[in-house]
Amino acid sequence: MALAVGRGAETVAAPEQFSFVALGCMPYGAENFAAYERLLTEINRHRPAFTVHCGDTKKGSEPPTDAFMKKVHAWFDSLDGAVIYTPGDNEWTDVHRKNNNNPDGSANDPLVWLAKVRREYFATERSMGRAPIPLVTQRRERGFEKFVENARWTRGGVVFATVHVVGSNNNHQSEVPGAVAEFRERDAANAAWVKATFAEARATNAPGVALFFQAEPFNGEAVEKAGRESGFTLFLATVEKEAKKFDKPVLLVHADEHRYRLEPKVKFPNGDKLDNVTRLETFGAGDIHAVKVTVDPSSTAVFLAGPLVVPENALPVLPRAKKGKK
Numbered sequence: 001m002a003l004a005v006g007r008g009a010e011t012v013a014a015p016e017q018f019s020f021v022a023l024g025c026m027p028y029g030a031e032n033f034a035a036y037e038r039l040l041t042e043i044n045r046h047r048p049a050f051t052v053h054c055g056d057t058k059k060g061s062e063p064p065t066d067a068f069m070k071k072v073h074a075w076f077d078s079l080d081g082a083v084i085y086t087p088g089d090n091e092w093t094d095v096h097r098k099n100n101n102n103p104d105g106s107a108n109d110p111l112v113w114l115a116k117v118r119r120e121y122f123a124t125e126r127s128m129g130r131a132p133i134p135l136v137t138q139r140r141e142r143g144f145e146k147f148v149e150n151a152r153w154t155r156g157g158v159v160f161a162t163v164h165v166v167g168s169n170n171n172h173q174s175e176v177p178g179a180v181a182e183f184r185e186r187d188a189a190n191a192a193w194v195k196a197t198f199a200e201a202r203a204t205n206a207p208g209v210a211l212f213f214q215a216e217p218f219n220g221e222a223v224e225k226a227g228r229e230s231g232f233t234l235f236l237a238t239v240e241k242e243a244k245k246f247d248k249p250v251l252l253v254h255a256d257e258h259r260y261r262l263e264p265k266v267k268f269p270n271g272d273k274l275d276n277v278t279r280l281e282t283f284g285a286g287d288i289h290a291v292k293v294t295v296d297p298s299s300t301a302v303f304l305a306g307p308l309v310v311p312e313n314a315l316p317v318l319p320r321a322k323k324g325k326k
Contacts, residue, residue, distance in 0.1 A: 015207070015297035016156045021046065021308060022291050024054030024088070024214065024255025025284025029062070035288035035313045036075070042310045043290065044080045049155055050133065051079055054255040054282055055088025055166065055214030063100045064091065064113050069120045076121075076128040083129035086162035087117050087149060088214040088255065093171045093179075110171070111178055122148040138193050147189045152197055156297045159206045161197040163190050163235070165213040167256050170231030183231055191238040198242035208249040208295075208302035211239065216256040216281065218269070233269070240268045243277050249302040250277045251293070258284035260291065260318055262305055280305045287316040 021043050027036035043051055057072045058064070069091075076083040094100070095108035102108060125139070126132045138150040152161040164186060171186070173179040194211070201209045217232035243250045252266065261281035267273045283289040292308040309316060 017294065017296045017298075018049040018156060019046070019292055019294045020155075020160075021048045021051045022054060022212065022253045022280070022282055022293070023051070023284075023289075024282040025056040025258050026288055027057070028059050028285045032286065032288055035310070038312050039288050039290060039310050040075060040078055042308065046292065046308065048081055048292070049295075050082040050084060050127065050153075051129070052160075052162070052212045052253065053083065053085045054212055054253060055086050056090045056255055056284065057088065058090050060090045060094045060097070061099050062090075063102070064095050064108060064116075066116070069116065073120060073128065077130065079129045081129050081131050082127040082133040084127050084135070084151060084153070084160075084162060084212070085121055086151075086164060086212055086214060087114075087121075087166065089167040089171070091117050093166050093168045093173075096176055110176065111182060114182075118146075118148055125151075127151075127153075138189060138196075141192065141196070144189045144192060147186065147193070150189065150193045152193075152200065154200075154204070154206070156295060157204065157206050158208045158210065158295055158297055158302065159197060159201040159204070160210045161193065161212070163193055163211055163213045165190060165215045165217060165232065165235050165254075167215045169228065170215060170217075170235070172229060172231030174228075187231070187234050191234050194235070194238045194242055198246050201246060201248075206248070207297040208251065209243075209246060210251040210253060210293075210303065212253045214255050216254060218266075218279075236268055237270075239277075240270070240272065240274065243274055247276060249300075250274075251303045251305070252277065252279040253282070253291075253293075254279065255282045255284055257281060258287065260287075260289075260307055260316065278303065278305075283307070283316050286314070288313045289316045 092113040135151040138144045138147040172183040264278045265273045266277040290308040294304040
């Protein structure tokens with residue numbers, strides 16, 4: 001509930017404070033289903049304004065199935081609030097792997113499963129969950145109609161958006177038939193979506209922007225050292241340019257590494273550190289916990305993040321401090 005602040009004859013409503021939860025890379029196998037359901041119960045107990053799943057609903061070594069996709073959808077709809085999802089590489093990019101073969105030995109086609117993901121989770125411009133919210137999606141933009149998974153919404157004046165950026169080098173995999181063409185098209189769509197999101201934030205004088213995606217995109221140097229082109233170059237360059245121009249708090253929320261990370265003043269590949277950009281990485285795999293972000297639009301920081309630990313689940317593994325630091 002917003003508080004009223006008196007100023008002479010005027011009454012000004014203070015910006016609403018609220019929270020959201022993010023998770024990713026889970027449940028990651030049947031052995032984690034019970035713990036995952038306990039996490040969903042804990043999220044309901046916290047009553048966030050919305051929850052975002054940052055992709056990888058299964059292990060990369062597990063074959064995809066239509067039945068499991070529907071099970072994931074049912075889990076999302078078991079949450080009391082709104083649920084927004086952005087796909088991970090394990091759902092579609094990596095299904096060509098030999099250990100993901102069909103019972104007859106044939107390989108799964110990533111593009112077939114990408115189409116299935118879009119049909120299952122993104123049929124309408126509404127979130128999932130028991131209290132769905134309307135979304136603006138990239139299907140409205142001419143030339144990018146197929147990218148129904150890229151979504152945007154606003155709460156308390158803050159602009160939130162999902163961007164379909166995935167692991168396995170963002171599907172920039174020359175050894176996989178059709179992958180590079182798919183990557184090039186989606187990479188351009190993602191850059192356009194990031195620009196549109198920040199344009200919306202500037203037009204509405206938003207106090208902050210939060211982007212959600214699956215991949216850990218800052219490891220491009222390792223990819224390039226291996227003699228390959230990074231699949232994250234355009235995405236990061238676009239985020240960096242737009243965040244500089246915006247010059248207010250920007251939160252990047254992602255999964256992928258299966259470890260919690262809260263990193264202020266993010267350093268981009270060209271060497272620049274941006275004081276207004278923070279990245280937050282979710283738990284994942286065997287660590288069945290989430291992260292919770294309190295959003296205070298009237299604060300200069302806007303976003304205050306930390307772990308949301310499920311008491312009944314195994315304690316999470318937290319990153320160790322770097323040498324020389326306490």
